[in-house]
Amino acid sequence: MANIIKKIKRKHKKKKLQAERAKMEQSRQNRTPEDAYQERLSKHRSAVIRRAVMTVVAVAAVATLFFFYMEKRSYHNYKILSASEQEDVVATNYAEMSGKILRYSPDGASLVSDTMDTYWSTLYEMQNPVADVRDDRAVIADQDGTLLEMFDKDGETGSVTTSYNIIKARVSSSGMVAAILDGGDATWINFYGSDGTLIAENQTHLADPGYPLDVAVSDSGDIMMVAYQFVDGSETTSYVAFYNFGDVGQSEDDRIVSGYTYDGVVIPQIMYLDGNRSAAIRDDGFTLYKGSQIPKEVETIKVDKEIVSTFYDDNIIGLVFKNGDKDKPYTMRGYSTDGSLKFEKKFNIPYTTIKASGGNILLYNSSQISVMNSRGVEKYSGTVDGTISDFIKTGWNRYLLVLDNGVDVIKLS
Template identity: 25%
Template structure:
């Protein structure tokens, strides 16, 4: 019995010794594995950091890279087309996905692929065009004829009972025409087919003031008007909002849902503009007023940016508003200042420059400054992406909607009797 007990104890001790050695071997292996993992972890961390730095450097390079060359993708030469007529007046507008060319003898729409989608012939002494998305309206200023087109062609024609002063078209083709005689002005409304709607705003010049500019919202239901009058030798300017939907009917016969006067006393608002169905702007000699019509029954002045410097040019797209002013900073050598805002008045960027511009456009996320044959392009970070001379006279510039890549960007250039697609690279 004692021998059996001693034998069991010996076996138990042997197992413990074996288990201890096994544990030691396992711990040793784990220690070696941990020692081996450290350099591998460091290597993985190093590779990740290098990758992040390469991506960041690449992003910085792409953001700040300035393109210095260009090539022509295609050219549409209007003088080479059958039945081409020389015109002493030619104007281009950013329209649909291409350019709208307007002359005294007719209008043409050239899309981003270089195809002439339509031609509309007419005879006008002073053609006046308004564009909004895929729709445009062209009227003879001082006369009574107007045409309405979309990207597929002419949708309607209308006659006004008084001479046309200005036009504004919605993104649905509804046209608001400002017409006037010596005693009063009227705003009349036409459908995309050219049919007159039973909507009219009459203002007596001696009482209500003179309507300087009008702008309709993209959906065609809201109208913004700048009225100016002279009282006691002081300019009185008011911004009025109308609503022609059901909400406007509840506002009374005049359909006025908002009016602003105090911020504009002594100033003249020469341009009003709807960026979209929510935001609108008034450009006056002293600043830019940014409005919100999110609450349809009560438009709100959300931002009033004072600009004491002389405004030299303004431009806008769906999301952005830009202004070029004289530079009043004596510590800066550049003569001009470019400032871009969002449609609600938030500043995107501001930069001084000396480029002697004659044209200024915003399209997408690019800003274009140009003169006779020179073109400068900014992105929305204020970086100069291109600053070179082109081989043609520059009358209008726009993007094509294609993304800017490391290989460059595509733009459309309207010039004298031709349109070119240009690859900036």
């Protein structure tokens, strides 16, 4: 009986399928040429979309695998791609500038490739040149002198002889320059256009608002950020002020659109991370600010250990502490620019300099270099022949190694 029922069901299913096929055939026969064309076009579009989706998925998968491979890959040697033994490395300094190298000395400056081919050069006279670079803009200041030179990727854009000795100068990606000047009884903070035009000058005193320890300029050039320090009774106090030289700041006293006081805190370093985010490095951590016109404090990260080194770029803020461990005496913490912790690791590299450069973390002393990625993964660590004076990332797996006997461009291998 069960077999008979199964046969009936199969027969019914077969008839139903045949009826559907007959109906579809009848429908095809009744279609107009336009209907047939539209059906073929629809099938073609569906096939194209499927192929495109499959291609995107495949490319994404390959890119993901490549990313993880490069994240985990480590190197054990390096290859010298080019060497220049004619460089006056004692008097010359170097800085990365939009994938090229700004080379500067007391006699002048030039922009060169990593093979030392010159794009432009200019002459000046300084005693102690110090450079600040932001994207394809740079300012070179004669520290304790009075000369400021401004540059972009095409050469000199402006020059200023200041009334007082220069303590430090900072440049924005739009070419605006802020300089702290030593006026004796008072300190001046001057603000210049990329051509050297004086836009504003501000006289400060120890009593009000304090001594300026550092200055930074927003990418747009509208905002100048200043970190002051003063003594209130027996306590050291810091004050971070934001000056707006655009329309928003016109109605504010001294153009200060926001300011924050920190009792018992020293703020030796401040910086702009991008167009609307800035940071203040404190002796007990760091504070983040956000706002393109009226910056507001958004996050403070405090630590309970003495900070011995800091580093930063547009995507990371790094702090280094001593931890008392004999085998790995240093602890490094890397934070995202929203304040979240990216990584923490102990290490034992006896470094004298640490910096963020080209998306990597570089550590070095006179004879050793170490390269980490932005997540603290060590990519390379080793010794070099010669005495190291500087180490800079210039491109994809390309580094400038400044030695006592010349300049090498190297590739990790």
